[in-house]
Amino acid sequence: MSSNVRFTDFKSDKQPTWCPGCGDFGTMNGIMKALANSGTDPDNTFMVAGIGCSGKIGTYMHSYAIHGVHGRSLPVAAGVKLANPDLTVVAAGGDGDGYSIGAGHFIHAVRRNVDMAYTVMDNRIYGLTKGQASPTSREDFETSTTPEGPQQPPVNPLALSLAAGGTFIAQSFATDHKRHAEIVQEAIEHDGFGFVNVFSPCVTFNDVDTYDYFRDNLVDLADTDHDPTDYDAAKEKILDSSKEYEGIIYKDESSVSYEEKFGVDQNMSDIPSGAPDDAMDLVREFY
């Protein structure tokens, strides 16, 4: 890996089709900076993207990447990492991708604790299908398919992660460029599943959870005495619905990644040109 990688090396020459002002621009730029700062390069990085506006991220970045089916980016990313632990693996998707259709995978990816980062571009709405409620939409958020609002409490992804045994739980804001990039970089460098819920406002369809809303309500934990290694303190912040927090909320410093637990440390693409030397032993087992 080269040490003079710049974040623009992770940018493809494809122009994003996101709406002007979309939070996803900032989210992506932060991920690119985090990757560059963590010391990897495009040929040793694998991006896995889901479906939705957020899912286009892989196209606008330059790295090995796959844009998969809706909601399943996490198992794909885990498969990539386990097959070649030398790669830096980042999965990115939206709140619908991660907390609705992919909610099951989210919980199990957290439990599995494979060494990768997962950034959710949370705009609290379905943007690509032109404005329906998402699992993080407010209870009274009126949309074309929920004229009275969803009338269900929004999912608390941070709490889901904590309940599933999350070892790195963070939240960032797409336009707080410096902090966002720092937080994602920490998630990448964490030994395990680094989860970052990114507030990434939809300027077209969400007139509630706007840039102004987040600017006014966001509390940066770096400005408080919050200790992210304190589980109880993290729990309190995560369950506090009166505020929106930015920063690393919980980090288990004794986290051991799945690969380390299972001794998965080889690049599985390296195989012999025939059966392994002692393969007849496999046959003899059946005597």
Next chain:
Amino acid sequence: MPADFNWAIGGEAGDGIDSTGKIFAQALSRAGRHVFTSKDFASRIRGGYTAYKVRTAIDPVQSVVDRLDVLIALTQRTIDENLDELHEGSVIIYDGDRSTMADVEIPEGMVGLDIPLKALAEEAGGAIMRNVVALGAACAVADFPIENLDSALQKRFGGKGEAIVENNKKAARAGLEYVHDEYDHEFDYDLETTDEDYVLINGDQAIGMGAIAAGCRFYAGYPITPATDVMEYLTGRIERYGGHVVQAEDELAAINLALGAARAGARSMTATSGPGIDLMTETFGLVATSETPLVIVDVMRSGPSTGMPTKQEQGDLNMMLYGGHGEIPRFVVAPTSIDECFWKTVEAFNFAEKYQVPVYVAADLAMAVTEQTFSPETFDMDEVEIDRGKVVDDDSIDEWLDEEGRFQPHALTDDGVSPRAFPGTEQGAHMSTGLEHDELGRRTEDRSMRVEQVDKRDRKVETAKETEDFSPREFGDADSDTLILSWGSNEGALVEALDFLEEDGIDVRFLSVPYMFPRPDLTEEIEAADEVIVVECNATGQFANVVEHDTLTRVKRINKYDGVRFKADELADEIKATLDAEEVSA
């Protein structure tokens, strides 16, 4: 005395039926006899009827027959379930002291051996060994030297300590001696032994072993009958070769994990049964359109929905051939025997990487959970060849870069196959997507590129047809006017059915087809025959339909969908009946 001997032990799930049957099968195999086993089992942990059946002979056996010579019955139901197979002179071993067997009815003409299995086991060291007492009794009946049982007992119980092994040997001998002492009957069996060394393996294990041999290093799956044995086989073994098994949260995750590993350059596999294929079909299209090499094993069981989870059926062919929205080539290979489960898995990995396609391995329950003996050389690992296809490295990647230095993973080529760069390859960074894409792997809706990419993917099938040998396996009389076609595990029963038919003066030609797509063109063979009969374990004749479509010829069909595999003798009768019906109508 017939050349083969058919034995079974049956009782309730939880009675240790499986492990007892396995010990007997192993003992026969180690004594240099060929063995073919089958199981009647229920989808439950305890209760219900379950049986383990063993057919053995000096010559290879590859099927079950409709005959049972010796039955160890732990329940009355075991006898009732097998009345069709029992015959005059069949021996039924049971314990009249067992409450469930107090009023046992031994059918007319059969020999009942009432043996105090539990009491004798207790004397030998514990009631738990009562099945082993029964095995000893079976050795007496079959005139099978009891020393052969010892090594199988050693293999089964060695891990529990020498005392346990010795007690079991004692228990077996108690059963043997009881028969010798108490029954003055001349039994008509003599199970000879030979010096041959055989291995005893089932289809799921053969698939797992084939995967490791072929360089598979990543497996993700979700447990499901009857495919779980593949995962259990790989767990603890694939790690020795630097690989890993992930138990996923569901089949959706399993195939996506496997896809991720394949994108990273691993030879990767998942195995499931029909219900799992239903879920995996979502991601199948992504695998195919991103041109990711992946092996997907479908160990078919009776459907639809939960169906009959522990019963045989070949009902998923249509799904493998046509499943998924849109149109995209996939390969479907169908092993026709347990040893072919090994070889076809090896071949599936080569197809997957040479043509960058998903490859279904279509196995079925009847081969997956059945054990059969083979000489070890059947699985000659030196014969395993690995062809990774068009993989580029840091040097060879240059010729696949466009004028702007970008790698083209979907380059339009004459043979339809594009270059493949594993992550970590310099200058290889590229996008893959389920969206229609250009040569760079980027989304496009350009009309001509769309057509070119579709044609490119289809061209891979043409290339494979020109390059690979998709011939069927040929048996019987090549000059016969009667042609039998089949696929999957029916091969063994059909090959043995040919012998029964030959005894009746009927010669037929049998082609066993291991490739469902791309598949052999059978037009010539079908035109040369007067009668064509397609044999398969489903109701609608999914393979027969394909044959008719390919050759524009109507065929006759023998279909079985009662959940039970074909038996050789039964199949011979059905073929005769089909041919006779033809004569009558003519």
